Amino acid sequence: MRKKTIFIILLALIFAFASNASAKTKLRFFYPVGVAGPLVKVINGMVDEFEKENPDIDVQPVYAGNYNQTMQKVQTAVLGGNPPDIAVVEISELFSLLQMDALIPLDQYIEQEGGQKFLDDYYKGFLGNAYGRDGKIYGFPFQRSTPILYWNKDMFRAAGDKLKAAGLDPDRPPKNWDELVAYAKVLTIREGNQTKQYGLIIPGGWNDWIFEAFSRQNRSQLIKEDGLTVTFNSPQNLEALNLWVKLMQDLKVCPVLRPWNITPDDFIGGVTAMMYYSTGGMAKIRKTAQFNWSAAFQPAGKQYGTPVGGGDFHIFKGIPKKNQDAAWKLAKFMTTPEMAAHWSIESGYVAVNKKSYDLKKMKEFLAKFPQMTVARDQLNYAYPKMMAVNYQLIRNAMTTNLDAALEGKKPPEKALADAHKLMEEAIKGK
Template sequence: MRKKITAFWALILSVMLSLSACSGGSESSNSSGGSSDGAAAQSGKKVELEFYYPVAVGGPIQQLIDQLASDFMAEHPDIVVNPIYAGSYQDTMTKVTTAVQGGNPPDMAVLLSTELYTLLEMKVLEELTNHFPQEYWNDFFEGFMGNTKSGDQIWSVPFQRSTIVLYYNKDKFREAGLDPEKPPTTWEELVEYGKQLTTGDQWGIEIPSTGYQYWMLQAMALQTGGNIMSGDGKKVFFTEPYVEEALQFYVDLGQKHQIMPKGILEWATVPSDFISGKTAMMYHTTGNLTRVKNEANFDFDVAFLPANKQYGSPTGGGNIYVFKDIPEENKQAALEFIKFLTRPERVAQWSIDTGYVGTTKSAYETDLLKKYVEEFPQAAVARDQLQYADSELSTYQNGMVTKFLNDNVQAALSGDITPKEALEKSQSDADRTLAPYQ
């Protein structure tokens, strides 16, 4: 009888322990809350992030991003980052828009910083202001925050950011009797040097006229009088006299001064022409600096863009955006990945590997970037030029507004219409497009 009673209570105790274990497991799972690693550990599943990424400049960008994702996953074994290489910035924006409209947004994406108002109108972004402490935001260079905010709200994180800089071939300067330590600092000097550097098989200067010609024009407008749009994304100033003066100079380099090829100069061809010696100088993104450093077999340098009435360049490049209609554990994982990417040492290494400007002040305080700048001072030029930089062209319906300006600037450079006509047409088309936002 005693054995039967003992067996009965043993059975009861076993059942109670089993129920207690189930209850404890449930409480533990719920308490993990916002931690993607914790949630994944309890469920046994990994959080998977879709990370859309463009490839807009030369160099091994894809390999670098793959390595960053791999390093992050080694630190966070319960998060999987899947980079999706979507082509150009424009291609990437199209694919992100298609995914969002299909109800399947990516978790995060690197897109042009200028896409801010378009994405805000779509109501698809996670606001990031309070996801990071204020000291985190204060570490970014102020010049890169202009295309990152709308009012006091922060909607993206500066990542691969740039300004336009002047690249010049010091060997070609020596051959032309020019001082290789004194690049042109004014528009007048640019023309003067360009004439001495233009020969039968070599141009003095090349400035791209596809893809980002609005960006090049914007630089010349900033050097002459001011920016070409309002800070709220609702107005453009294409017909201001300083913008017409800027476009006239851009056109004159090829048509009047004949120190630059007339007509179309492809964005991707210009750095190749510089590296091969077909042009002695070029305007291009600092994002190509590492490529030029690795591929040019001559002595070269980098300088501020020449001034008209003042120095100036728009900022450029891409920011990291997080999309709001994703699971909470994915959102938390995306924020962890952003923290990882923006650590000072990692920002420093990214700048060294790509040529993009280190986006944070703390990156330039690392021994890594200090040493690199000391050995390769060209790496500091774009950063130093930030004191003269302003926000890149960004408006509502930005793709349309930019296309209007791009098409008309290209027509002016090709000699099909005058600079005045190009800007008046661009202004008219932009005003009509932006009218609903006034």
């Protein structure tokens, strides 16, 4: 008899726990890790804070690899009818996700928060990639960056006399393309056939992104905002690519196709005096570089210009409404002034919330680390990153052809034309 009572009590307890657990909204949150540092832990910590404030929501943060792998995990899950509730993917993937009909628009949520007034707290440059072709907003900025120019102050000073002889100031970085070439020439050190020090590295791998910056600086772009009209083959872009070929093939002041993730190590190791790189690399360089360095706007062509980069939050279709509501709460929480500042300090990304920069802890951080403000200030000249369906195919077309031109295997005109054609085909889904 006693056994039976205990059994019943146990059973009741189990049911109580089970129903208790199911009352909580469970969120699966996929995210990539793009920069060095204990970011998995940082994300887990932010999620813990969120759960403390929202005890009825249970978030499972799921590390999903790099940007490409995260997108593949998301796509497989959506196709398999098992979508995540919320995910961060690379910003150019938006149109592919929309084509799969995977996302819900966030307009309603933003309306509830105060509409345009709420959006005004966020940097406009980062919202450009959030909208679909229907004008609705499908993404919310989270880990965002732009490429910037890093320069080794000590190397500039060491070459001071030579720079002055060439009419250049050794205490500042180049401000336009002509100066970029001039500085890179002086800062390159050769011994016989060996290059001891490069003036500049424009890395490969994500060179389509850096190329987009040069295109913007020359008042052109790669694909228009509609995601349909390809302008890759424009005369301004040809001018930009010719400049790259000149730096790498003719002047040899920049190595050809240096791997993307090795480039910061080249900068840290004193292989190069300047590099184009994501702001995402800044925290690592601060920790390891043992010389004076700084960051600057990318030199201007006809104007200053850069695309933005990084990843946005997206909320998915095919999950219960209460999960979508909870997912929005999470996205909003992760981008409050405090959280965005915390994320920026830990990761090196730009804080997406303008109010983050009014916080005391952010001001103290920037006082010690003024280079971090460059990326934010460059946002005044930022454009949305190109977006189109089949983005991974398009990227492949761009990088392989840019690579071929830079290696001297294809004339620049042909490389641009070939890529242009492949991109149009990818957009039409051929």
